[in-house]
Amino acid sequence: xxxxxxxxxxxxxxxxxxxxxxxxxxxxxxxxxxxxxxxxxxxxxxxxxxxxxxxxxxxxxxxxxxxxxxxxxxxxxxxxxxxxxxxxxxxxxxxxxxxxxxxxxxxxxxxxxx
Amino acid sequence: xxxxxxxxxxxxxxxxxxxxxxxxxxxxxxxxxxxxxxxxxxxxxxxxxxxxxxxxxxxxxxxxxxxxxxxxxxxxxxxxxxxxxxxxxxxxxxxxxxxxxxxxxxxxxxxxxx
Numbered sequence: 001x002x003x004x005x006x007x008x009x010x011x012x013x014x015x016x017x018x019x020x021x022x023x024x025x026x027x028x029x030x031x032x033x034x035x036x037x038x039x040x041x042x043x044x045x046x047x048x049x050x051x052x053x054x055x056x057x058x059x060x061x062x063x064x065x066x067x068x069x070x071x072x073x074x075x076x077x078x079x080x081x082x083x084x085x086x087x088x089x090x091x092x093x094x095x096x097x098x099x100x101x102x103x104x105x106x107x108x109x110x111x112x113x114x
Numbered sequence: 115x116x117x118x119x120x121x122x123x124x125x126x127x128x129x130x131x132x133x134x135x136x137x138x139x140x141x142x143x144x145x146x147x148x149x150x151x152x153x154x155x156x157x158x159x160x161x162x163x164x165x166x167x168x169x170x171x172x173x174x175x176x177x178x179x180x181x182x183x184x185x186x187x188x189x190x191x192x193x194x195x196x197x198x199x200x201x202x203x204x205x206x207x208x209x210x211x212x213x214x215x216x217x218x219x220x221x222x223x224x225x226x227x228x
Contacts, residue, residue: 034216043204044158044218093158095216101146101165101208103216105158 002028004096006106013084014114021079021109023094029074030096034103035067038091047092050077084113116141116212120205120219128227129197135190135222137205141212147188148206148216149179158204164188175199197228 003026013019023033031052036044048069049057056069066088068080081088089112095103121136139145149161162173169181179190188205205219 036218041223043220046215046217049213049215095158101214102160102163103148104160105150107157 002026002096002098002104004030004094004104004106006092006094006109008109009107010110010112012112012114015085016083018080018082019084019111021081021092021094021111023077023079023096023106025075025096025104028096028098030077030098031074032097033071033077034095034097035069035077035079036093036095038093038108040091044093047079081111084111086113089113116207116209116215116217118205118207118217118219120203120222122222123220124223124225126225126227127195130194131226133190133192133195133199133224135203135205135224137188137190137219139186139188139205139207139217141207141209142186143209146208147179147181148208149173149177149188149190150204150206150218151201152204152221153201161190161203195224195226197226200224200226 005024007022033050035047038044047062050069050071052071058064071077093108095105117140119138147164150158161177162171164171164181172178177192202221202223204221206216208216
């Protein structure tokens with residue numbers, strides 16, 4: 001199957017700093033990528049839909065100024081958590097969508113904000 | 115709004131037992147249905163999917179699922195589980211009228227005792 005890779009897989013940062021997470025589709029071009037957040041022992045919640053070359057579409061309740069998404073190429077989308085606070089600590093997962101509609105997920109990035 | 119419901123949060127069973135995980139969705143119209151598995155410490159992997167055709171879908175690792183349109187259900191089954199099936203299982207639904215966004219159920223944590 002298709003491969004999606006995230007980097008970093010684990011990041012610890014101080015409160016108030018910004019953190020960038022990269023999501024790459026390694027062997028396919030993803031016009032659309034999705035960013036999810038997963039709290040401990042909970043399901044994945046869609047944060048935003050990232051479309052190559054255009055602005056991301058955010059789900060209700062997700063602050064677009066806090067979670068900046070850039071999808072500059074067909075193989076790379078980035079999520080930047082700006083001015084991170086402890087409540088932003090979570091597991092962030094991206095997925096790339098094939099033309100068939102099937103999604104492939106990255107390994108996830110665990111963010112811990114001290 | 116589209117929602118996905120998984121009936122069991124936790125399931126504990128012994129090896130060789132049969133497994134059935136329930137999944138119901140609220141949304142009508144054309145849908146694509148998925149089951150994903152997340153093994154401890156790993157990323158989401160696709161077990162199987164239904165887009166159209168035969169409502170009984172066979173996936174990897176001996177799993178299968180049956181789409182029953184009248185019941186808005188897509189239950190996952192495995193006749194005989196192994197210890198290595200210990201994981202969290204997520205049902206997910208994507209529908210055109212909901213913007214083709216993948217909505218996840220709450221997940222079911224399965225523990226198979228050796």
